[in-house]
Structure formats: C-alpha cells, structure tokens
Amino acid sequence: MFSAITYELSSKFLEEHKCTRLLGSAMSKKPAAQPTLHKVIMVGSGGVGKSALTLQFMYDEFVEDYEPTKADSYRKKVVLDGEEVQIDILDTAGQEDYAAIRDNYFRSGEGFLCVFSITEPESFDATQEFREQILRVKNDENIPFLLVGNKSDLGDKRRVPLDACRERAQLWQVPYVETSAKTRDNVDKVFFDLMREIRSRKSDDSRATNGDVKRTKRRKIKCNIL
Amino acid sequence: MKLEETSGLGESAITAEVFNASGRQQRLSAEGGSLTLSEGNARLRSWPLHVVRVKTDTSGGVSIEAGGETLTWSCTDERSRIALAQMSQAAHSAPVGPPSDAALAALLEDAEPDDTDAERRVKRLGERLARLDALNVGGMLAAATEGGGAQLATRLEAGSAAGAALSARLSRLEALTRAAPAALHARSGAARADAAARALLVELHEIYEWLDAPALRDLDSLSEISLASTEGRARALSAAEALRNALRGERTATPARLRLGAVRERLRRLERARDALAAALARHLNNALIHLANEAHAPAAPRRRHHADLQPYAPFMRWLKDMDEKAHDGLVKVYVGTWSRVYEREVHAACESARAALAHAPAERIDDLLDEVLTLVETVCNAEQDFCTQFFHLDVDVKGEAGDGERSEKSDGGERADGRRAAGEARRLRGDLFPALEQELVALVAHVERHEPYGAMRALACVGRRVLGEGGEGGAGGEGGEARWARAALAAVAVAAKRGADRAVADRLAALPDAVKQAARKPKCGILSFIPELEEMSAVCEEIFARGRRADLDRWYLSLATAMLRAIQQAEHPRTPRAVVQLENYHRLHACVSALRVPALDALRRDAKARYADALRHYVTQYFGRPLEKLAQFFEGVGEAVAAGVREDEVCYRAAFSKHELRRLLGLYPAHEVRKSLHRLYRTVEKHLSEEGGLLQVVWRAMQEEFIAQHVALQARIAACYPGAGLTLPLSTQDILDAFSDIAREH
Numbered sequence A: 001m002f003s004a005i006t007y008e009l010s011s012k013f014l015e016e017h018k019c020t021r022l023l024g025s026a027m028s029k030k031p032a033a034q035p036t037l038h039k040v041i042m043v044g045s046g047g048v049g050k051s052a053l054t055l056q057f058m059y060d061e062f063v064e065d066y067e068p069t070k071a072d073s074y075r076k077k078v079v080l081d082g083e084e085v086q087i088d089i090l091d092t093a094g095q096e097d098y099a100a101i102r103d104n105y106f107r108s109g110e111g112f113l114c115v116f117s118i119t120e121p122e123s124f125d126a127t128q129e130f131r132e133q134i135l136r137v138k139n140d141e142n143i144p145f146l147l148v149g150n151k152s153d154l155g156d157k158r159r160v161p162l163d164a165c166r167e168r169a170q171l172w173q174v175p176y177v178e179t180s181a182k183t184r185d186n187v188d189k190v191f192f193d194l195m196r197e198i199r200s201r202k203s204d205d206s207r208a209t210n211g212d213v214k215r216t217k218r219r220k221i222k223c224n225i226l
Numbered sequence B: 001m002k003l004e005e006t007s008g009l010g011e012s013a014i015t016a017e018v019f020n021a022s023g024r025q026q027r028l029s030a031e032g033g034s035l036t037l038s039e040g041n042a043r044l045r046s047w048p049l050h051v052v053r054v055k056t057d058t059s060g061g062v063s064i065e066a067g068g069e070t071l072t073w074s075c076t077d078e079r080s081r082i083a084l085a086q087m088s089q090a091a092h093s094a095p096v097g098p099p100s101d102a103a104l105a106a107l108l109e110d111a112e113p114d115d116t117d118a119e120r121r122v123k124r125l126g127e128r129l130a131r132l133d134a135l136n137v138g139g140m141l142a143a144a145t146e147g148g149g150a151q152l153a154t155r156l157e158a159g160s161a162a163g164a165a166l167s168a169r170l171s172r173l174e175a176l177t178r179a180a181p182a183a184l185h186a187r188s189g190a191a192r193a194d195a196a197a198r199a200l201l202v203e204l205h206e207i208y209e210w211l212d213a214p215a216l217r218d219l220d221s222l223s224e225i226s227l228a229s230t231e232g233r234a235r236a237l238s239a240a241e242a243l244r245n246a247l248r249g250e251r252t253a254t255p256a257r258l259r260l261g262a263v264r265e266r267l268r269r270l271e272r273a274r275d276a277l278a279a280a281l282a283r284h285l286n287n288a289l290i291h292l293a294n295e296a297h298a299p300a301a302p303r304r305r306h307h308a309d310l311q312p313y314a315p316f317m318r319w320l321k322d323m324d325e326k327a328h329d330g331l332v333k334v335y336v337g338t339w340s341r342v343y344e345r346e347v348h349a350a351c352e353s354a355r356a357a358l359a360h361a362p363a364e365r366i367d368d369l370l371d372e373v374l375t376l377v378e379t380v381c382n383a384e385q386d387f388c389t390q391f392f393h394l395d396v397d398v399k400g401e402a403g404d405g406e407r408s409e410k411s412d413g414g415e416r417a418d419g420r421r422a423a424g425e426a427r428r429l430r431g432d433l434f435p436a437l438e439q440e441l442v443a444l445v446a447h448v449e450r451h452e453p454y455g456a457m458r459a460l461a462c463v464g465r466r467v468l469g470e471g472g473e474g475g476a477g478g479e480g481g482e483a484r485w486a487r488a489a490l491a492a493v494a495v496a497a498k499r500g501a502d503r504a505v506a507d508r509l510a511a512l513p514d515a516v517k518q519a520a521r522k523p524k525c526g527i528l529s530f531i532p533e534l535e536e537m538s539a540v541c542e543e544i545f546a547r548g549r550r551a552d553l554d555r556w557y558l559s560l561a562t563a564m565l566r567a568i569q570q571a572e573h574p575r576t577p578r579a580v581v582q583l584e585n586y587h588r589l590h591a592c593v594s595a596l597r598v599p600a601l602d603a604l605r606r607d608a609k610a611r612y613a614d615a616l617r618h619y620v621t622q623y624f625g626r627p628l629e630k631l632a633q634f635f636e637g638v639g640e641a642v643a644a645g646v647r648e649d650e651v652c653y654r655a656a657f658s659k660h661e662l663r664r665l666l667g668l669y670p671a672h673e674v675r676k677s678l679h680r681l682y683r684t685v686e687k688h689l690s691e692e693g694g695l696l697q698v699v700w701r702a703m704q705e706e707f708i709a710q711h712v713a714l715q716a717r718i719a720a721c722y723p724g725a726g727l728t729l730p731l732s733t734q735d736i737l738d739a740f741s742d743i744a745r746e747h
Helices: A002-013 A015-029 A050-059 A100-108 A121-138 A152-157 A162-172 A187-208 A212-225 B078-093 B101-110 B118-146 B149-179 B184-211 B219-224 B230-252 B255-259 B261-297 B305-323 B325-360 B365-391 B412-433 B437-451 B455-468 B485-520 B530-544 B551-570 B578-596 B599-624 B626-643 B648-653 B659-668 B671-688 B696-721 B733-746
Strands: A036-044 A071-080 A083-092 A111-117 A145-150 A176-178 B014-020 B025-031 B034-039 B042-048 B052-056 B061-066 B069-074
Touching: A036 A050, A036 A100, A036 A121, A036 A187, A050 A071, A050 A083, A050 A111, A050 A145, A050 A187, A050 B578, A071 A187, A071 B578, A071 B696, A083 A100, A083 A187, A083 B696, A100 A121, A100 B696, A100 B733, A111 A121, A111 A187, A121 A145, A121 A162, A145 A162, A145 A187, A162 A176, A176 A187, B014 B078, B025 B078, B052 B078, B118 B184, B149 B184, B184 B230, B184 B261, B219 B261, B230 B261, B230 B305, B255 B261, B261 B305, B261 B325, B305 B325, B305 B365, B325 B365, B325 B412, B325 B437, B365 B412, B365 B437, B365 B455, B365 B485, B412 B485, B437 B455, B437 B485, B455 B485, B455 B530, B485 B530, B485 B551, B530 B551, B530 B578, B551 B578, B551 B599, B578 B599, B599 B671, B599 B696, B626 B648, B626 B659, B626 B696, B648 B696, B671 B696, B671 B733, B696 B733
Parallel strands: A036 A083, A036 A111, A111 A145, A145 A176
Antiparallel strands: A071 A083, B014 B025, B014 B069, B025 B034, B034 B042, B052 B061, B061 B069
16 A cells, blocks of 8 residues: 555656656667677477477576477577677477478578487488478578487487487588587587577678678668568 | 560560468469569569569478568479579579679679679679660760761771670670589570670671771762773772762661661762762763764764773763763763764765765666665664663663662563663664664665666665675574664665665556557567566666565566566557567567566466467468458358358358359469469568567468468368369469468568
8 A cells, every 4th residue: 555655656756757767778778789680490300309408598497398389489698709699599390291381481590400309310310301401491501500419318218329410410511419408418509509600601701792882782682572 | 776685584474383371372473574473363463573582492482582571482383393493593684774884894804603602793794784785875876876977987996896895705704604504694694795796796887888888988089080090990980889889778778777867977978979979970971072072073083983982981871870860861962962963974975975986886886885885884883882782881770780780680571671671762872873864875775766777776685685684584684683773774775775666667667658659659569668678677687686685576577577468468559460569579578587587477477478379379360361361251151151050062052152153252363363462471471570579480480381271271171062163272282382482582
C-alpha cells in the first residue's frame, strides 16, 4: 500500500527526470554501433545435440529432455579476441521433409557447425549430405565450417572411430572438434573457432575486393536483385 | 546501641515451694530482677533481687535477708532446693548501683583469689561493672553530641584506645574469676561487661570506618587537587569514591546512628565536600571539553583524539552521574553540542567531496565513493558509541548498583528493563549527536539517483552489502547488530536507496507504452526499445549486485518482464502486423529472460516461449494462403462439407464445389503466377520482419513447411474429391521446392 503510493508520487514527481533519462538512454544507444554480426548455422541429423550445444553456449544450461527443433534463432554479444561481436545462431531441424527448405537458411549462413553424434554412425554419414548441400547453396569450397563430433562424454558408447572423423575432416580440409554439450567440453571452442574463421573470411573478402568502394558496389548489386 | 541488660536468671522464672513457721505452703519466685513471695494466688511480698540474700542449710531450712529483716522457711522437695540455690546465685549477680571506672581498676588490681571474701568481692565487682557500662555509654554519647565533625575522629580514636584498654582489663578479669572457683558469679558479670564493651568497640569501629576513611583525610582541600595529572586524578578519584561510599552509607545506617549529632554533622560536612568536588570536577571537565572542541574546530584537527583525552575522566563522569546528576547532564549537553557540530561538518564534507568526485567519476565508481562515506559514518558512529557507552556509562545503572562498585544481582526482568532504559538513553544520545546524519546520507543517495540511471541500484547494493554482509544473508554489520548506532543510519540509507531503485523500475514500467509509440514512428516495429533496455539494465545490475543480495533485482526483473509481456500483447503498429510485433518481441524477451537464468523467471520464460510459438503459428497460417488465396478458400469449403458428412467423391456434385468451379479457380493461378506470388510472399515476410529480430529464416522456413504441407493436402483432396477429372494444382511439389531454392538463391 505504502509502496504503491510512493511509486505513484515518485512517478509524478520524477516525470521530468524520467524524460531526460529516456532521452539519455536513447542518445546513448546511438553511438553504440551494432557490433559485427556473425551468422552461424547449426546443421546435422536429428538428436545429435545441436540445440543442446546452442543452449549450453547461450545460457550455460543443459536440457536433458529431447524436443525436436524446427528452427530457432539466438543472438548473443560476445568478446572475440578483444572485439565485441554478436553471434547469430540458427539452430535448425535435423529432420526436414524437404531438403530444399534448407536452401534458404543455408544461404543466409556465414559459417556452419556440422554436428554428428560419435555414438551414431548414421549421423556421421549424414554430414556428407549436409556438406554437399552447403557447398552447393553457398557455392564456396572455403566456407567457414567445423565438423563437430558431439557427445564426447559418452566415450564408452562411441561408434564412430576418431580416425574416421579426422580422415573426413582432413578430406574436407576443415577442423574437427569433439564436444560435449553435457559437460560443456569444447562448446565455447567450436563457436569461437568458427567465428574466427568467419571473421578472417570477411577480412579476406574485403581485401580481395580491395576496399570499401567495391564493397558498396557489391551491395548495390544485391539491392538490384531485390 | 544494644547494651542489653543481662540477667543471671535468664528468661524464665525460678520458683521454689516452701513452708513457713506456721506450716503454710508459700512460693518463692525470682523473676525479672525481683524476688516474690506468694501464697496461693496472693502476692505477699516482693524485693529487688539485688538486695536479697538467699541462704539454704542442709537440714532443709531457707532464710532470706532483706533490708535487715530475716525470714525463714523450710523446704522439703529436692527440685525447690535446687531452685533456691539458683535463686541465691541470682541474687548475688543482680546488678546494683553506679560503680566507678577507677575503683573497678583498683579493685581488679588488688583482687585476690580469696575464698572467704569472694562473695563480697564479686558483688562489688558486679556493681562496678554496671556503673562502668553506664559511664562508657554516657561518655560516648557526650563525646558524640558535644564534639564537632573534626573532633569526632580524635574522640573516636580515644574511645577506641579506651575500648582496647578495657578489653585488656576484661581479659584479666576473666582470668582472675577463672582462678577463683568460688567466685562463679563474678564471671557472669565480667562476661556481660565484656560483651558490652566489645559491642561498643564494634560500633565505634564501624562508625569510624564509615565516616572517616583514610581517603577523606584532606576533606577541605579535595576540590584543590589537580585533575590534570594522573596522580591527582587517582587521589581525587579515591577521595571521590570514599565520599560516595560514606554518603551512600546514610541510606543503610540505623536510625540510632543517624540520631547521633556528630554523625549528622559529619554527614553534612561530607555533603559539602561532595558538592565542592562535584563543582570542581564539572568545571574541569567543562574546560577540557571546550578546549578539545576548539581543537576539533580548528583546521587540520587530529582525528578523534578527544576520546583518548577524555577517557581518564570516565570514572569521574560516573561519579558525577551518581552524585550530581545536574552537573553530569550539563557536561553531556556540552559534549553533545560540540561534537554533533563536528560530526555534522565532517559527514557533510565527506558527502560533498563524494558529490564532487561523482561529477567526473565513471558510474562504476559510485559504489566506491558511497562506500567511503559509509565507512566514515560507520567508523565515526561506532567509535562514538563505544566511547559514549563507556564515558557516559550508558550500560550501567549507576544509581542502582551496590555500594562496593560492583553490579548488583538482578533478576532477569530487572535486567531487561534496565536494558530498555539504557537503550533508550543511548538512542537519545545518538539522536542528539547525529541529528542530521540520516538526512545527509539520504540526500547523497538522492543525488546519486539523479546523477545516474542506476545510481539508486548502486547505492542499494552498496548499503545492502554493509547491512546484510557480503553474499546476502547472515551478515550483522559488525558485532552488536541492531543496537549499533551506524545501523540506524545505514538502514535509512538502505530504505532511501531501495525506494529510489524501486522508483527507477517504476519509471521503466511507466515508460513501456512510450516504447510502443516510438516504434510506431519507424517503418517497421522491430524490437520494442524496452527489451534492449532490460538487457542493458540486467547487464549493469548483475554487475552491481554481483557481491550482494539479489532478491530486489529478481523482483524487478519479474515485474518488468511481466509488464513487458502485457505491453507486447497490446502493442499495435501501423505497418507491421500484430503477429509479427508479437513473435519478434516475445522471442527477444524470451531470449533476454533465458539469459538471466533466474529461477524466479522460469514460468515467465515458458510463457514467453509459448506466446512466441502462438504468434509464429498465427502469422504463418495467416499469410501462407495468400499465394493461392481463392483456391485455399475453395478447399476450406470442401473440407467443411466433408467434415459435415458429404462423401469425398460426391463433393463435386455440389454447385459450389463443382469441377467447373475448381477448374475456373485453377485457371486463376497459372504456374508462373504462383511462382511470382511465392516470391512476393517472401518479400512481404522480409518487409515485415526486422533485421534485429533475426527471425527471417525461422519464419520463412515455417512458411515453406506450411505451404508445402498445404499443397500436399490440396493435392490429396483433389485426388480424393475430383478423381479422374484431370485437375491438378498449377505447380507440383517439386516445382514449389525449386521455387524455394530460386528464392534462396536470389536473396
């Protein structure tokens, strides 16, 4: 009761104060330019732990219950080698009735975490297919990409030999990392490694296009298509 | 004076049955110093015991000599004979007229253990002892009444010496009577005299101890003792204590003692000495206080040296509190008046310098700056409380305690009442010493609150840590807890900070609709500004409250997030569909709440997620039909008819759902038109959704899924309801997937 009155009084008395504060916060928002956004796509068969890895990375939580994902998007500000960046993670469905549906979001991705479960050879096999679709959609052999063997905490149930994983990564010329969404082992590493790759790709691109002039040109072209 | 008359007969009467010459049975009884002769119930004669000589012979004859006359009886029974023997003894030892001191001395000097003369001697001895008693008492009374206070000591001393000599003589007397077996009577007389003399001695000694302690020797110069030196203070203190004990003794002294003129005079003199000493003490302490105050007011004053300087006077304050409450209270007033000003200035300066520092310091420094001020306040309050408790003896009931200076035994109830009284006194003193402390601190908090959006939160976290200790629960804010003076100030700051912080949150709550109005001016609604503001607030506040209690923080989160859910639900935007406003904002709010990882928000988190899913479904189903809108409506009708019981293969016989009608509708959607409308749909979604929402891919994926599912269902419906009619949808499923791939490539 008393606090309610206090609130009421204070909100009246501090009307002016509030306005300046709102102005202040609005002003303070402007100079804080949006940090660079790195778009990461989680791909892989159903049940390999894409969402688990994402939730562990985002909120330091491990959810035991399995609920198939359709698609979900996450954003988080992180400090990557001293630079504040924003990571955008698109967590996708492992089971998609029509692969073509993936085309659009693969297209939007700048880097991929291709996840399988070391306890499930089928999911390892499926990475092949995901890889091919990504390369086709992105039309880029050097797209930032990490092969991720998840569920490393279940070592005794391992059914995908480490050599096979490394061999495949070697073949694709991508890094291979084993993670555990449950124990958080290497979770940050895969996201940060991938962001580093994305970042270095972006700076390569801008160097290749030789500065800002060409970049704006490129953007213009994009706009024309739209 | 209890020089009680002793009788050899003791308490009860002694009686003997005798027969007179004419053979009548009569009774002799000795009682209360007289001998009575009675017959039956009639009292015949009576003599004072000391004038009577009772004689018995072996043949049973009894004779009494009294005043020259002799009476004779015979006594037969054994019991009466023994009684008569006792009576004869009693008569010998009965007290007689006034003896003289010197005569007694002479008597004692030349006394000889002579069997034949013993009776007479003992009689005389008894007489003289009685006289001596009377003389002594008389002399003492005379000395007490006629002598002034100064003379008393000498007289007392003389009396004591006389008493000592007397007791020496008495012991000799005892030895003599012991040596004379026949003079048993003498022994009882001597014992009585001895007891009387001893009692007198004790009495004199007690009075002497009471009223003339050694420390009171220089009674007239007490107030001249220098209190500036340790030695002088020690002397003054012991004299003061002696005075106090002597004057306290008046309360417990017997009325008899207080009736003595010399005692009364002495007490009056002691009182005068007490008043003089109290005045001297008050003067000295007052000067000391004013001197220290002047020092404290001078620039660059040494910090709080005055406690150490005043400490030696603590026993005198206690003495004054007991002996001269007015002087004591006057000193308290001087003390409070001086130091309240010093502290007020000191705290004000600290607050001012904190304010000045705030103007340039980054927001994170607020905590430290406030902490410095609070540290100062806590230090000052604690030191002052400790000092005052000791110096003004707040925790001791000076008046009630026992004379020997130790705390008297008290029942629990008494102690509690005592505690309350002391607490009340301490509270009053605190209020007088720090009258403006709380206002000053509250003003500082208000300044901090105005200075920085999270100022109140920072202040709350800072003071919360102090009040509750690091990590929230359990801390006591230093030993002593609630009763510490600093606590009250800290509590006031905590309340002010909490109100300020709640106000800041209330401002945010009140500003939620403003964010919606702001968004209306933008081409797309996007994320309503209050959600990033909540994210910012949580980032700042998590840091602010990292080391302390976060209950308030969680409460704010809950009220803000709950209000935001409501605001999102009600939000409207001129160009963005409500479903998009909702799905984007619920999604972002869910992400924000999830990132907080506060258990109290779990239900809200689930709620936000469910609302997001609802909004997404609503948006997708609302827009998916657009590319084939009329067809979609047509098949909706078909579906309803089938649901109402029409057989699928008979639906086409209804005019509204005829093959002809379907063919007409299909004609409206040539394949390239459908493709175009899919592209258009994508662009619409892209237009609705904001960049910062980041949900384009999620929504488009759901759209694709929904469209294909719908398409497949329509195909199945056509196959079931219009079999063999050669009717197909303009695009195959693969065409649609290809169209989606095209869209992906193009955007």
